[in-house]
Amino acid sequence: MKRAIPYLRRTIQALSFFFLLYLIIRTAFPLELKIPVDLYLRLDPFIGIITILTKKEVILRVLPGFGVLLLVFIFGNFFCGWFCPMGATIDFFDRVLFREKKRSKEFNDQPFRRLRYGIFIFSLVAGLMAFQVMYLLDPISLITRTLVIAFYPPAIFVFNTLVPEVQSFLPKNSSFLSTIPMPMFKVNLLIFLFFVVILGLGVVKKRFWCRYLCPLGVLFSIVSRFRILRRFVTEDCPHCLRCVKECPVGAIPEANPQEYRQQDCISCFKCLECSPEAVSFRFGLPRRRPVNGVSLSRRYVLGSLAFGAVSALMIKANPLQSESGLKNNRLIRPPGSLPEEKFVSVCTGCGECLKVCPNNALQSTFLEAGLAGLYTPRLVPRIGYCEEFCNFCGKICPTEAIRYLPFEEKRLLQMGVAHIDKTRCIAWDTDKICLVCNEQCSYHAVIGDDKKRPIVKEEKCTGCGICENKCPVDGEAAIIVYASGVQKKLKPEDVNNDNKNEVPANPAKKGKSA
Amino acid sequence: MEQSRNKRITRRQFIKGAAVAAGIPLLSSKLPFYGSLAHAAEESDLVIAKNGSASQLLQAAMAPLGGMGRFVKNGQRVVIKANIAWARTPEQACTNNPDLLSALIKMCYDTGAKRVAVWDHTCDNYQFCFSRSGLKETAQKAGADIFSGHGRNSYKQVEVQKGKKLKTVEILRDVLESDVFINFPIPKQHFATELTLGMKNLIGITWDMEQLHKIGLHQCIADVNTVRKPDLVVMDAIRILTTNGPKGPGKTEDIGEVIASADIVAADAYAAAFFKHPKTGKPFKPEEVQFVKNAYDLGLGQINLSKVRMKKVTAA
Numbered sequence: 133m134k135r136a137i138p139y140l141r142r143t144i145q146a147l148s149f150f151f152l153l154y155l156i157i158r159t160a161f162p163l164e165l166k167i168p169v170d171l172y173l174r175l176d177p178f179i180g181i182i183t184i185l186t187k188k189e190v191i192l193r194v195l196p197g198f199g200v201l202l203l204v205f206i207f208g209n210f211f212c213g214w215f216c217p218m219g220a221t222i223d224f225f226d227r228v229l230f231r232e233k234k235r236s237k238e239f240n241d242q243p244f245r246r247l248r249y250g251i252f253i254f255s256l257v258a259g260l261m262a263f264q265v266m267y268l269l270d271p272i273s274l275i276t277r278t279l280v281i282a283f284y285p286p287a288i289f290v291f292n293t294l295v296p297e298v299q300s301f302l303p304k305n306s307s308f309l310s311t312i313p314m315p316m317f318k319v320n321l322l323i324f325l326f327f328v329v330i331l332g333l334g335v336v337k338k339r340f341w342c343r344y345l346c347p348l349g350v351l352f353s354i355v356s357r358f359r360i361l362r363r364f365v366t367e368d369c370p371h372c373l374r375c376v377k378e379c380p381v382g383a384i385p386e387a388n389p390q391e392y393r394q395q396d397c398i399s400c401f402k403c404l405e406c407s408p409e410a411v412s413f414r415f416g417l418p419r420r421r422p423v424n425g426v427s428l429s430r431r432y433v434l435g436s437l438a439f440g441a442v443s444a445l446m447i448k449a450n451p452l453q454s455e456s457g458l459k460n461n462r463l464i465r466p467p468g469s470l471p472e473e474k475f476v477s478v479c480t481g482c483g484e485c486l487k488v489c490p491n492n493a494l495q496s497t498f499l500e501a502g503l504a505g506l507y508t509p510r511l512v513p514r515i516g517y518c519e520e521f522c523n524f525c526g527k528i529c530p531t532e533a534i535r536y537l538p539f540e541e542k543r544l545l546q547m548g549v550a551h552i553d554k555t556r557c558i559a560w561d562t563d564k565i566c567l568v569c570n571e572q573c574s575y576h577a578v579i580g581d582d583k584k585r586p587i588v589k590e591e592k593c594t595g596c597g598i599c600e601n602k603c604p605v606d607g608e609a610a611i612i613v614y615a616s617g618v619q620k621k622l623k624p625e626d627v628n629n630d631n632k633n634e635v636p637a638n639p640a641k642k643g644k645s646a
Numbered sequence: 647m648e649q650s651r652n653k654r655i656t657r658r659q660f661i662k663g664a665a666v667a668a669g670i671p672l673l674s675s676k677l678p679f680y681g682s683l684a685h686a687a688e689e690s691d692l693v694i695a696k697n698g699s700a701s702q703l704l705q706a707a708m709a710p711l712g713g714m715g716r717f718v719k720n721g722q723r724v725v726i727k728a729n730i731a732w733a734r735t736p737e738q739a740c741t742n743n744p745d746l747l748s749a750l751i752k753m754c755y756d757t758g759a760k761r762v763a764v765w766d767h768t769c770d771n772y773q774f775c776f777s778r779s780g781l782k783e784t785a786q787k788a789g790a791d792i793f794s795g796h797g798r799n800s801y802k803q804v805e806v807q808k809g810k811k812l813k814t815v816e817i818l819r820d821v822l823e824s825d826v827f828i829n830f831p832i833p834k835q836h837f838a839t840e841l842t843l844g845m846k847n848l849i850g851i852t853w854d855m856e857q858l859h860k861i862g863l864h865q866c867i868a869d870v871n872t873v874r875k876p877d878l879v880v881m882d883a884i885r886i887l888t889t890n891g892p893k894g895p896g897k898t899e900d901i902g903e904v905i906a907s908a909d910i911v912a913a914d915a916y917a918a919a920f921f922k923h924p925k926t927g928k929p930f931k932p933e934e935v936q937f938v939k940n941a942y943d944l945g946l947g948q949i950n951l952s953k954v955r956m957k958k959v960t961a962a
Contacts, residue, residue, distance in 0.1 A: 161771075161773040161774075162773070162777065292797075292799075295797075295799060296799050299799070308763075308791070308793055308800070308820065310793065310794065310795075310796060310797035310799065310800055311797035311798060311799045311800075312796075312797065313796055313797070490771045490773060490774070491771055519733070519770065519771050519774055520733060520770070520774075521733050521774055521778060522771075522774065558859065558860060564859070564860070564862060564863075565838050565839070565859070565862075565863050565864070566838065566859040566860070566863070567837055567838035567859075568838075568856050568859050570837050570838065571769075571836065571837065571838060571891075571892055571893060572769060572893065573893070574770075574893060576890060580837050580838070584837070584838060602769075602856050603856070604856040604857050604859050604860045605860075
C-alpha cells in the first residue's frame with residue numbers, strides 16, 4: 133500500500149495536468165461541456181480572495197476556491213502535491229530535464245523561504261492598490277496562460293502542417309480534413325520564456341518555484357499551520373535522513389528529521405517510504421507553534437509592505453498607466469468588460485477568453501494597458517473580429533472581469549466605433565465598388581451613400597470590428613475601430629430600418645404572382 | 647410523415663430507374679443515337695416551379711430539365727455550393743432553405759451519387775453559420791458531408807484563362823475535382839452589386855473573397871464563373887431577402903419558387919426580376935445587373951430570356 137502511493141500520486145498529477153489540458157482544448161465552440169472549462173481557476177482560493185478584495189463584491193464563480201481552502205485545514209496543502217497542474221509540470225521537468233545540481237555544501241534556503249513571504253506581502257499590497265503582479269505568479273493562471281498563448285498556436289501549426297501530409301495518404305475522395313486558421317498571440321515568446329525560467333529553476337533546487345515563489349503556495353502554507361492530518365515519527369527513526377533527501381519541498385529539517393515544517397509539507401507522503409516504518413500520518417490536533425518556522429522580522433514585513441505600496445504608486449504615476457485605459461483609443465476591451473480600472477484589477481490574465489474566442493480576436497496586451505494591465509485581453513479587429521452571436525468570453529471568464537451578457541444585450545453594447553479613412557478607402561479614393569464593410573456589418577451600422585461609398589452610423593456601431601477585419605485594403609484597414617472609452621448601451625432599434633415589420637418567424641404564405 | 651412517403655418509390659422514380667437501367671448498356675457502347683435519346687428527355691432550359699413544398703418544387707423543377715439523372719450519374723461525386731455565408735436563421739432568408747437543401751441532397755443520392763458534399767466559404771465564423779442556419783444538421787441528416795472553406799489547404803490556385811480582369815484565383819479543390827457541380831444560391835438584395843444571384847454565390851468558392859472587390863467586383867464575379875461552370879443551378883427563391891442584403895436581417899418576400907437550369911446566366915436573368923430597382927422602382931432588367939451583363943459578354947449563357955426555352959410548372 134505504502135509503496136503504491138508515489139505511483140498513485142504521479143498518476144493523479146498526470147491526470148490532473150491532462151484534465152486541465154482537456155478543459156483548455158474544450159474551451160472552444162460550441163462550449164457545451166457540463167463541467168465549467170475554467171474549473172481549475174475557480175478552485176484557486178488565491179484568485180478568489182484577491183479578486184473579491186479588489187472588486188469589493190462577491191464573485192460567485194470563484195467561491196469553490198474556498199472549499200479547497202477548507203480542505204487544506206484538514207490535509208495541509210495537498211493541492212500542490214497531488215492536483216496542481218503547475219506542480220505536476222515542474223515535478224515532471226525536474227525529473228527529466230532540470231535535475232537538481234549536486235552540492236558539496238548544504239544549500240541554506242532560509243533567505244529564500246523568507247523571500248516567499250516577502251513577495252507575497254509585496255504583491256498583496258501592490259495588488260490591492262493597483263499593480264496586479266500576483267496574477268502573473270498565480271500558478272493556475274500562469275499555466276493556463278502559458279498553455280493557451282505559448283503552446284496552443286504551435287500545436288495548431290503542427291496540425292496544419294501535418295494535415296496535407298495525412299491527406300495525401302488517405303484514399304482520394306474520402307472525407308476531407310481542413311486546416312485551422314492559425315491562432316496567434318504577440319506575447320507568446322515572453323510568456324514561454326518566463327515559463328522555461330520557472331522550470332529551469334529546478335536546477336537550483338527541485339520544486340524551486342513551489343517552495344520559494346508561488347503565492348498560492350504561500351496562502352496554503354499559512355492555512356496549513358492549522359492542519360489536522362499530521363506527520364508522526366516514532367522512536368524507531370534511525371536518522372538515515374532518507375526522508376530529508378526525498379522530501380520534494382524540503383519540509384524536513386536535516387538536524388531533526390523527526391520533526392517537519394507542517395506549513396511547507398505538501399502531503400505527498402514520500403516520507404512514508406521509510407524502511408523501519410517509523411513515519412505515519414494521523415489526524416491530531418493542530419500544533420500551536422510550527423517547527424522551524426520562518427522568522428519574519430517586523431522590519432522585513434514593513435519593508436515588503438512599503439516596497440509594494442511604493443511600486444504601486446509608481447505604476448499609478450507612470451504615464452504608461454495613466455495614458456492607457458480611457459486614453460488609449462485602440463485598447464478595445466471584450467464585450468461586457470468591467471470599467472477599465474476595475475477590469476485590470478480583477479482580470480487574472482489567464483487567457484481563457486483568448487482561447488475561447490472563435491475568431492482569435494482577443495489578444496493579450498503587453499504594455500498597451502500599462503504595466504498593471506499586463507496580459508489582459510483586448511480586441512484586435514485586424515486579427516479577428518467579435519462574432520455577433522458569441523458571448524463565450526463572458527461565459528467562461530473565471531473572475532467575471534468580462535460579464536456574461538445574453539445576445540440581446542451583447543448586440544447592443546458599444547465597445548468602440550468604426551471610422552473610415554477616406555484617403556485609403558477603395559470606394560472613397562477610387563471609382564471601384566467595394567463596400568465590403570457594408571455587406572459584412574451585422575448591425576447595419578455601415579451604410580452606403582448614393583455613390584456607393586461607406587458611411588458609419590455611430591449610433592448603431594458596436595465596434596465589433598468585422599469591417600476592419602475584412603477591409604481589403606493592404607496593411608492597416610481603411611476603416612478602423614477606436615475604443616469608445618466606457619462601454620455603453622446602444623438604443624435598441626428596429627432591425628428593418630425601412631420597414632416596421634419584424635422578420636417573420638414563420639414563412640407566411642404570401643405568393644407573388646410571377 | 648412526409649419522409650416516409652418519400653421513401654416509397656414513386657411512379658416517376660420507378661420509370662426513371664427503369665430508364666437508367668435500360669440506358670446503362672447503351673452507355674457502354676457509344677451508339678450514335680444516344681445523344682438524341684438523352685436530349686429527348688429535356689424539354690426546356692430554364693424551369694420555374696411554383697406552389698408546393700420544398701421537395702415538390704424541386705421535383706417539379708427538375709423533371710422538364712430531364713430529371714436529376716441527366717446531371718448526376720451513378721457513382722459520381724457531387725459538390726453543392728450552398729449559401730451559408732452568414733450566421734442567420736433560416737426564416738431570415740439570408741441562407742438557403744434547409745428543406746430544399748435536404749431534398750436536393752436526397753435527389754442526388756436517389757439518382758446514384760456516390761457522395762454529396764456541401765461547401766461554402768462563409769463570411770461569418772463557419773461554426774456559427776453552420777449551426778444558426780441549421781444547414782449543417784440538415785446536410786448531415788440527409789447524408790451529405792458539409793465543409794467550410796476556412797482552411798487554405800482546401801484551395802487550389804488556378805489560372806483564369808477566360809478572365810478579363812482576374813488572372814489567377816484560388817478555388818476550392820473539391821469543386822474543381824467534382825464530377826458534378828451544383829450551384830445552390832438564394833437570391834438576395836445586395837447593396838454593392840445590387841443583387842446576389844447564382845453567379846455571385848460562386849464568389850464563395852474562392853479564397854480571397856474580399857480582394858476581388860479591389861480588382862473590380864462585377865468583372866471578377868463573371869471571371870470566377872468561367873473557371874468551373876456549374877453543371878446545374880438550383881435557385882432557392884422560396885423566400886428571398888429584399889432589403890439589407892446580403893447579410894440581413896431585412897425585409898423578406900415569399901416568392902415560393904424554385905428555379906432550375908443548366909444556364910447560370912439565364913437563371914440569374916430570370917431571378918433579377920424579383921427585385922425592384924432602387925432608382926426606377928421597376929423590376930430589375932437582367933442587363934441592369936452588371937455582373938450578369940459581364941457574364942453574358944463572356945459567353946457564359948443567355949441573358950435574353952426570350953431566347954431561352956423557359957417553362958413554368960406547378961408543383962402541387
